[in-house]
Amino acid sequence: MILNFRNVYLDNASTVCGPYEASGPLGKNFDKKYVDDLYCKEKSFEKAEVRLLEDSLKILLRKTKLKSSDIDLVIAGDLLNQITSSCYASLKLNCPFLGIYTACATSIEGMLIASTFIDSGKVNNALVACSSHNMTSEKQFRNPTEYGSPKPKTATFTATGGASVLLSNKPSKIRVVNGLIGTIVDYNQKDAFNMGAVMAPAAADTLYKYLKETDTKVEDYDLILTGDLGLYGKEIFKDLMKYNYNIKLGSNYNDCGVMLYNLDEQKEVLAGGSGPVCSALVNYSTIIKGLMEDKYKKVLLIATGALFSPITVYQKENILSIANLICLEAI
Amino acid sequence: MNKKYEEIVFLHKPKENKLKYAIVAFLVGGLVGLLGEVLIRIYVSCFDLSRNDASLYMIITFIFMASLFTALGFFDKLVVKAKAGLLIPITGFAHSMTSAALDYKNEGPIFGIGSNVFKLAGSVIFYGVVSAWIFGMIRYLWEVLV
Numbered sequence: 001m002i003l004n005f006r007n008v009y010l011d012n013a014s015t016v017c018g019p020y021e022a023s024g025p026l027g028k029n030f031d032k033k034y035v036d037d038l039y040c041k042e043k044s045f046e047k048a049e050v051r052l053l054e055d056s057l058k059i060l061l062r063k064t065k066l067k068s069s070d071i072d073l074v075i076a077g078d079l080l081n082q083i084t085s086s087c088y089a090s091l092k093l094n095c096p097f098l099g100i101y102t103a104c105a106t107s108i109e110g111m112l113i114a115s116t117f118i119d120s121g122k123v124n125n126a127l128v129a130c131s132s133h134n135m136t137s138e139k140q141f142r143n144p145t146e147y148g149s150p151k152p153k154t155a156t157f158t159a160t161g162g163a164s165v166l167l168s169n170k171p172s173k174i175r176v177v178n179g180l181i182g183t184i185v186d187y188n189q190k191d192a193f194n195m196g197a198v199m200a201p202a203a204a205d206t207l208y209k210y211l212k213e214t215d216t217k218v219e220d221y222d223l224i225l226t227g228d229l230g231l232y233g234k235e236i237f238k239d240l241m242k243y244n245y246n247i248k249l250g251s252n253y254n255d256c257g258v259m260l261y262n263l264d265e266q267k268e269v270l271a272g273g274s275g276p277v278c279s280a281l282v283n284y285s286t287i288i289k290g291l292m293e294d295k296y297k298k299v300l301l302i303a304t305g306a307l308f309s310p311i312t313v314y315q316k317e318n319i320l321s322i323a324n325l326i327c328l329e330a331i
Numbered sequence: 332m333n334k335k336y337e338e339i340v341f342l343h344k345p346k347e348n349k350l351k352y353a354i355v356a357f358l359v360g361g362l363v364g365l366l367g368e369v370l371i372r373i374y375v376s377c378f379d380l381s382r383n384d385a386s387l388y389m390i391i392t393f394i395f396m397a398s399l400f401t402a403l404g405f406f407d408k409l410v411v412k413a414k415a416g417l418l419i420p421i422t423g424f425a426h427s428m429t430s431a432a433l434d435y436k437n438e439g440p441i442f443g444i445g446s447n448v449f450k451l452a453g454s455v456i457f458y459g460v461v462s463a464w465i466f467g468m469i470r471y472l473w474e475v476l477v
Contacts, residue, residue, distance in 0.1 A: 139434055145433075146407050146430035148407030148410030148417075188337075194340070194344070201336065239343070
């Protein structure tokens with residue numbers, strides 16, 4: 001079901017990133033960069049992730065000239081167990097807090113919830129934030145961070161950063177038009193090193209439902225972006241849209257995971273970026289800037305998330321996936 | 332539909348160059364062996380040790396080097412390049428333990444380092460002991476019976 005919003009606007013956004021993202025092609029668009037230190041001057045990687053998110057929240061308040069007491073609601077999520085990064089980073093704001101999780105689809109899930117709250121008149125504004133850190137996710141989902149385990153080319157690289165966005169009922173340059181809450185899909189995928197293949201069906205399912213229900217075509221949008229399918233997942237997604245729904249994706253389609261890094265030079269990222277902050281870093285820096293400068297008129301942002309834990313993978317369960325979609329328009 | 336999806340996934344799966352990985356692992360692994368032999372010869376001639384004792388010191392040297400390089404932060408990059416060439420020798424074992432210890436140092440000596448240091452190496456030790464027991468028994472029974 002399409003969620004239509006009449007009165008929700010995107011006020012501003014902020015992004016903070018780590019060294020790999022800073023040296024990527026979008027490096028100049030981020031508000032703050034930790035150029036050479038994955039620890040971000042902290043004692044542990046977990047603390048570093050909290051700091052990245054805290055920084056981004058601080059920068060956003062400064063940009064919007066608001067005090068934390070002006071914020072009605074904070075919605076945040078991340079990848080770590082019990083979403084601790086979001087909780088610790090939001091502590092100092094002293095605002096009503098909602099913690100959410102759909103892995104890498106978290107940023108759009110948060111925007112959908114915030115938009116619904118604002119449109120219903122329950123709150124005037126809401127801050128949506130997410131974070132991830134390459135090292136904390138490696139430690140939680142894979143091997144110790146200093147362990148050099150060889151990975152296949154289809155593996156993706158969790159992005160490091162914190163990103164937040166302020167949605168409000170006060171008119172601004174960007175309007176949140178509508179969105180679609182994703183459905184969980186299972187395409188019988190078990191390979192945790194090929195997340196593109198896991199998440200492409202969820203993205204296809206969400207995009208098809210959205211286009212059908214809004215009666216629009218791919219060409220009606222200046223840009224359609226998936227979250228973190230990566231180099232190979234992107235091609236799988238295109239093929240699946242063509243085969244299942246006979247929808248051809250053209251040059252207005254791209255993937256944030258591919259855009260965040262320079263895949264030819266940054267070989268360590270393999271198939272591209274992933275993690276909740278991957279799509280958020282690209283969307284909140286480059287895409288929102290493009291909408292503000294009238295480079296794009298209407299964009300579809302689809303964030304894709306793989307729903308699993310290391311335990312379900314070891315127990316040989318299928319990896320599930322979900323994709324949330326939101327449509328932004330420049331006015 | 333699922334079958335067709337498997338086909339699409341397979342179509343976009345990049346080929347891993349297994350032959351190249353095997354050759355690199357063979358050469359690097361061989362090089363580690365050569366270095367070990369050189370070390371043994373040096374220890375035998377310089378410190379007046381028996382060959383058995385010298386091999387022990389060679390292994391200790393390798394464990395120390397692998398752990399030190401892991402702690403200095405560049406051994407993982409070498410392992411990613413050399414793959415099994417560095418993971419199969421004793422260097423891989425030392426690497427797995429040091430990297431786990433480094434990772435969990437913030438959780439303290441008991442619940443962090445102590446309980447996680449064998450996170451990767453534990454399987455190697457456990458199945459090493461089990462298989463040593465099985466083959467030991469086979470050998471013992473063989474000698475008793477034959």
